[in-house]
Amino acid sequence: MGFAGLIIIIFIYSLGIFAPVLQTHDYQAIDLSRTQHAPSAENWLGTDRAGRDLYSRVIWGIQTTVIITITTLITGSLLLGVTMGLVAGYFRGWIDAVIMRVGEVISAFPDILLIILLAATLRPRIVNFARDIEDNTGISGLVSSGVVDYIVIGIALLPLTWFGMMRLVRGQVLALREAEYIEAARAMGMSTPKILFRHILPNVVSPVIVAVSFGLGGVALSEVILSFFGLGVQPPRPSLGVMIGDVTARTGSGSVSVLRDHPEQLLAPIIVVWLMIFCWNIVGDALNDVLNPRAR
Amino acid sequence: MLAYIIRRLLWTPVLLAFAAFFVFMMGSIAPGDPAELVLGPRATKASIEKQRERMGLNDPIPVRYIRYIGGVVKGDFGDSYNYIGRTVLEIIGPKLWVSIQLNIASLIIAVVIGMPLGFYAAKRQGTKSDPAIVIGMLVLYAMPVFFTAPFFILFFAVKLHWVAAAGWNGFFSTQIILPAMTIGIPGAAIFVRHMRASTLEVIGQEYVRTARAKGMSSFVVNYRHVARNALLPIMTLLGFTLAGMFGGSLIVELIYGIPGAGRASLDAIFQRDFPILTALVLLGAVMLVLANLIIDIVYTIVDPRIKLQ
Numbered sequence: 001m002g003f004a005g006l007i008i009i010i011f012i013y014s015l016g017i018f019a020p021v022l023q024t025h026d027y028q029a030i031d032l033s034r035t036q037h038a039p040s041a042e043n044w045l046g047t048d049r050a051g052r053d054l055y056s057r058v059i060w061g062i063q064t065t066v067i068i069t070i071t072t073l074i075t076g077s078l079l080l081g082v083t084m085g086l087v088a089g090y091f092r093g094w095i096d097a098v099i100m101r102v103g104e105v106i107s108a109f110p111d112i113l114l115i116i117l118l119a120a121t122l123r124p125r126i127v128n129f130a131r132d133i134e135d136n137t138g139i140s141g142l143v144s145s146g147v148v149d150y151i152v153i154g155i156a157l158l159p160l161t162w163f164g165m166m167r168l169v170r171g172q173v174l175a176l177r178e179a180e181y182i183e184a185a186r187a188m189g190m191s192t193p194k195i196l197f198r199h200i201l202p203n204v205v206s207p208v209i210v211a212v213s214f215g216l217g218g219v220a221l222s223e224v225i226l227s228f229f230g231l232g233v234q235p236p237r238p239s240l241g242v243m244i245g246d247v248t249a250r251t252g253s254g255s256v257s258v259l260r261d262h263p264e265q266l267l268a269p270i271i272v273v274w275l276m277i278f279c280w281n282i283v284g285d286a287l288n289d290v291l292n293p294r295a296r
Numbered sequence: 297m298l299a300y301i302i303r304r305l306l307w308t309p310v311l312l313a314f315a316a317f318f319v320f321m322m323g324s325i326a327p328g329d330p331a332e333l334v335l336g337p338r339a340t341k342a343s344i345e346k347q348r349e350r351m352g353l354n355d356p357i358p359v360r361y362i363r364y365i366g367g368v369v370k371g372d373f374g375d376s377y378n379y380i381g382r383t384v385l386e387i388i389g390p391k392l393w394v395s396i397q398l399n400i401a402s403l404i405i406a407v408v409i410g411m412p413l414g415f416y417a418a419k420r421q422g423t424k425s426d427p428a429i430v431i432g433m434l435v436l437y438a439m440p441v442f443f444t445a446p447f448f449i450l451f452f453a454v455k456l457h458w459v460a461a462a463g464w465n466g467f468f469s470t471q472i473i474l475p476a477m478t479i480g481i482p483g484a485a486i487f488v489r490h491m492r493a494s495t496l497e498v499i500g501q502e503y504v505r506t507a508r509a510k511g512m513s514s515f516v517v518n519y520r521h522v523a524r525n526a527l528l529p530i531m532t533l534l535g536f537t538l539a540g541m542f543g544g545s546l547i548v549e550l551i552y553g554i555p556g557a558g559r560a561s562l563d564a565i566f567q568r569d570f571p572i573l574t575a576l577v578l579l580g581a582v583m584l585v586l587a588n589l590i591i592d593i594v595y596t597i598v599d600p601r602i603k604l605q
Contacts (some may be wrong), residue, residue: 105314110580112543113561117577118323119563124327221440225547228442229562244442263450270443278438 002286005279012276014165017060024172025053027060028236038264045268048246058268061240064146066275068223071154076161077212082204084162085169086196090177096170103163111160115222118156119231146237153232157222161215168211172204206291213246213287217280224273238271297596308589313365315581316456320364321602323574324357331470333336333377333568369413373575378567384575392579397467398475402541403534410487411530418495419489429488437485441544443476446476448474449504462553475482475552479544490533494524528599542580 015022024044030052036049045054088096106114129149133139176182177200185195226232227241235242247266330349332339339347348354352363367374373384416431452474454459465471499506499522507517546558557576564572 039439101314105311105318107576108311108315108581110542110547110584110586112538113577113580116546116561116565117319117573121322121326121570125325217438224440224442225543228547229550229565231565247446261448266442266446270440274438274443277440278435279437281434290577 002283002289005282007166008275008279009283012062012272012279013066015059016064019059019063019227020057022283023056025056026054027238034258039108043192046265048052048243048265052213054265054268057238057243058240058272061198061243061269062272064227064237064239065220065223068153068157069151070218071150072157072161072219073212073216075154076158077165078208080158080162081165081206082169082201085166085204085226086173086200088166089170089173090192090196090200092174099166100170103161106159107157107163111193112222112225114159115156115226116229116231117227118153122155123152124153139177146233149233153223156226156231160222161219164215165208165211168207170202171198172207176200180251194212197199210284210288210291213280214284217277219275220276220280244270244273301593304549304589304592310583314364315585316368316578317361319574319578319581320361323570324360326568326570328570329353330377330570334375334380335417353561363534368578371394373573373578376589378564378569379571385573386580388557388571388572388576389443391555391560392557392576394464395542395549395558396553398472398549398554398556399479399541400478400544401472402479403482403538403544405476406483406487406537406541409480410484411491411527413484414488414491416528418492418499418526421496421519423468423535426492430492433485437482438488439482441482441547441551444478445548448478449552453503464554464556467504471593473555475545475548478552479541482544486533486537486540487530490530491526494529498522498526500524505604508541528595531591533596534586535591538587539584542584575599 031047037043039046039089043055045058048054048057086101088099127148164180181201182195187200190198223232223243224244227239228245230245231241232241244266248261256291329344329348331344331351334351335344335347352360355363364374374386376382376384379387385487389499413429413433417426418427420429449462453460453462459470459474463471486591504517504521507521508514510593545556546561548554549556549558550562557580561573561576564570
């Protein structure tokens, strides 16, 4: 079961990663002579109301999700969460108290609302900042390449990712720091960073892996939600959330007719989102059984 | 236990003050000059400066924060930038109430479906129906509301004409059924999962075996001994689930055209009416924190086995 989930995830992710090779059309090429077409040999999943090829848009949308999940995984969960968990759990005292209280304040908010607030207030700041960089250094295309969108989403998703991971690692470290082999290492005069990374970190790896695979479905969904609201990835860059929003009611009454007449356009992006969340959960379950046999 | 409750009660206002500070800071770095937004595009420089002074925008940040939180305590979240002359609370109050009603309806659905199903799955452990329920609920849990909402509209409203496709008509109307189901079903999946786990934990306890050995009917054992004790840890989930559903309800409101907090927050973003957005976020946090506080306190009272330090 978990293995099947993993294969599906690898398949979906490779669709996204190899999108430039696998696309059959340019994802933003508008062809008004072929709007709202049903799936055909020419357009494998049909076309949307602007005549854009849905298959190409879906795989590029997956690429967006892949980039977001991987960057938030590395920055939010691993760098911030694990480091802070190690520090808080090992040193305890005021540093632990500060990190925990900050986390408590952040987790006091309903997730989605907080993410929306962050994305909405930070976007113009970050876009302006990127424009300044473009103006002053001569690097061009920073804003139009979509990197800024990824940064905005990445920062907005941070509160979702770091605290859970930090609390998990902290709990493990709190137990480990009293272990005899750590005491022995300390007695032998080993430096603190060396103890942390050589002796403690390897022992928290397996719960971290489980937590990551449970969390990634949520991260993917949050990106889709942000883009659905129009706060994440901006058109013309494709995103599964933008595609879903185009068909459902995001833009108001105008698109209800699209939903009624062409509901099949929703199918591909939604199934991809659904599969991603479902499979990350199954993989998490399977990893949990394998890596933490004592948990159940 | 009393010390724990007192500590929680003392910490909660501090927590909320920090939350308010965070929200206030986000509001103050939000794009656009509030004075300009209030006065509109044709305002002169001098009048904008005057308006800034009147709104107290030239004061240092700590002063403004203290003024903000002083207002928030009294229920005053400031004035809307967009609807001139109306307070934020006037605008979001009714919308928040709509969202709360929707979430209560969804919670009821989640509990009514989730609890018995989880209990049933646990009782059937070892048979095929247990894994079938668990996997089935995981499928439903993973199903994004983007899917269920349009599907329900197309199937129940457009095709079967059972209920209206969209809109809001109060708590006691048929229109609430579809959106509440959309939010409630993934919520039910969470309850099934935890109800099953906690029932399995209770079922193996010795007092359950004793009750059975005394010859009590299986109905009494199931409901008085197993279900009641299994329900206890689920209580702590209520707040958590409510928070998750609240997030989902924002999207559901958009798709179903319900005039709730979701619509309001989105409008606020695109009209740059940040006092409304920050107030919504802060009120969301207040409700969540208070709900969790009440649940935790009730939990420690209801279950005497809990010893918190």
